Amino acid sequence: MHPVIKLVSQRIALGLLLLFGASALIFGLTEALPGDAAQAVLGQSATPEALANLREEMGLNRPALTRYFEWLGGIVQGDMGTSLTNKLDIATSIGSRLGNTLFLAFWAALVSVPLAIFLGLLAVRYRNRWPDKLISAVTLTTISIPEFLIGYVLVYFVAVKLGMFSPLAMINDSMSFWQKLNAIALPVIVLTMVVLAHMMRMTRAAILNVMQSAYVETAELKGLSNFKVIWRHALPNAIAPIVNVVMLNLAYLVVGVVVVEVVFVYPGMGQYLVDHVTKRDVPVVLACGVIFAAIYIGLNMVADIVAILANPRLRHPK
């Protein structure tokens, strides 16, 4: 078997094992939280009878292990079950939420990743001169400001005062593609500002690292232009750490944007998950948790594989 295929299949098997562990951990932790779904749903209006009836209906009286393995049995057959609280099919509800989250993450990534790498290259080209310092200063500032604050400032000035974009990023199926893009413009800007610095700095550092190498010097001596040296010779050799940090940020764009979702009222996965954790809706929390874990594990796996493919020494191990 080709070593790369072997490696990928090993990684996938390990990933599945990790997912299983993650689901058990999430289940255990949700169970450990005080209260249960019945109490959370009834809230201040809970009476002992109503609580007992609701617990019976939700099946919360059965032992925790039974419930976990039932859920596990369902999910390996692709059945996520139904939500305890609103009785809706979890797969359908998550489907549209996940679609929205990926839609936002995709456009944020499409803007931020090329921009970050380009700015990184630019910073290397003019290292320690004013463009480099300006880029660093601006991106470090935007990463340091909490994202909700950037969000509110943009909403106030751009949406309310200038009336340019919509302050709410509520999208739904009846909207056209352009309406959707218009709606998510502000959150995409915020997310770009948040992830830019990390990727840009890593690109800059990784390339600067290889700029000291002999082959870069050779390339320079060949008479190549400064930017061409960076683009053709330095970047390919620095690709592994850059891909790593890009993947980490992509994962963040999918699983870590709940604050931005709240500020812009975006119907994504984050808010969905938080709501169900508050209501102790275990099947939904598990489903969301496993999807998030899968995305995280998957993206990291891609980063590793790309790093290996980009490095001949790792590609052909002795």
Add this chain to the structure above:
Amino acid sequence: MNEQLTHMASQVTAGKLTRREFMGKAAALGVSAAMASTIFADAARAAGPKKGGDLKLGLQGGESTNSLDPATYASSVPYMNGRHFGDTLVEVAADGTIEPRLAESVEGSADAKVWTFKLRQGVEFHNGKTMTSEDVLKTMQRHSNEDSKSGALGIMKGIASMKADGEYFQVTLNESNADLPYLMADYHLIIQPDGGMDNPAAGIGTGPYKLEVDEPGVRHLFSKFENHWSDYGHFDSVENVVINDSTARTAALQSGQVHIANRIEPKVADLLGRAPTVTIQSTPGRGHYVFIMHCDTAPFDSNELRLALKYAINREELVEKVLRGYGSIGNDMPINAAYPLFDETIPQREFSIEKAAEHYKKSGHDGSPIILRVADAAFPGAVDAAALFQQTAQQAGIPLEIKREPNDGYWSEVWNVQPFCASYWGGRPVQDQMYSTAYLSTADWNDTRFKLKEFDDLLFAARAELDPAKRKAIYSQMGMMVRDQGGLICPMFNDFVDAVSNQLDGWETDPNGELMNGQVSRKMWFA
């Protein structure tokens, strides 16, 4: 008003003059903008409701876990969903009287034990079926039977039997209760086809709008139901948009993406009210922010200590700082002037360090810290309110210690469990219901563990009493008992603070609930 202005106003009423045109012409006549605006509003109102338009509400209080099953309603968005698509038998009107809805009339027997509702005929459900007394009976059974998990279960307890008979629906009670029609106005008790026994979360009712899109935690869209029985419901469509974040909600309102927003934070209400396109509607309600002590748990089993704490709280300061004036001071009883049969002569408890210190001394408390548990989940600003309370108590020598609890799980782990904590009560339409929910010895939600035989007896006596003057006297006596012996520290009643776009007309002040008791989609219209 001169002749020309009168003529113009009549043109507005006839729908021949727009607001812009009217304001322009009025300015030419030398009438001030504010004056012209008032004249226009009056004239437009005289024209009666206009039909059409798509109303959008930006609401706090929706989660992706929400169901359309009326039995589960506990927050604002599901509550408003129910208001759009459903009807109850009767409704409590803004003046506290009973307004007929699906029941045309209500009649009680002389002893107030048997209540008969004459049902409106020819009312159609959104699924095309005609409402019968069987549907009403099944609905009430679903909210009161043994399997019920309804939020209305508590108020349905006193029912002995129910009966459907042609055009009539009859309820027989265990004990007399003159307030039964008010209980039937509860927002959970939406009449559903077959009582919702087969599919409670279908969202099918008899209301002015029928369900189009149900995305819990995101939005709920309703469109006009052409065969609705009443004159209410003037919009083509109504959409509840879930915007839990307060800043996002105000931004959406300011930019015109929604027309109405609820739960405006007192600190931004003044600023928002200055915007030319928005009016802040502050409605004194029955909801109250409280600190509750268990009367049967040490050290709160001493009435002297309870009194000491009641005197040690500065109510004016709390209303001013926590509610920013959008509220009124409480009097350590759960009742205020918004209730029918309220006795205005009950003396107001004043803040007094001396009296607090005196009662504290008499209580003989050993000086160990008194732990007050709070979280902002109890009410917005609860933590700040507790800090202010702690400072004033300190001056009286009462060692109050604040313990912050997590918001998450507050209602199951702290409220009604810990002996001293912050809490919130939404109020009830009538005094009887408020007292029987939380102050009767046997009530499940007796969160102050207030158990007084005389009080219970008075409560039952008031229920059977049909003479309003005598009932008022009894309620006054009961209020004094809670005020002087109860475990309730009630510093303030909060207002409902809603913000409404000036494009809308038809707002009425209604103390029964936020957003005009949820009637905005029925009674308002685009001007």
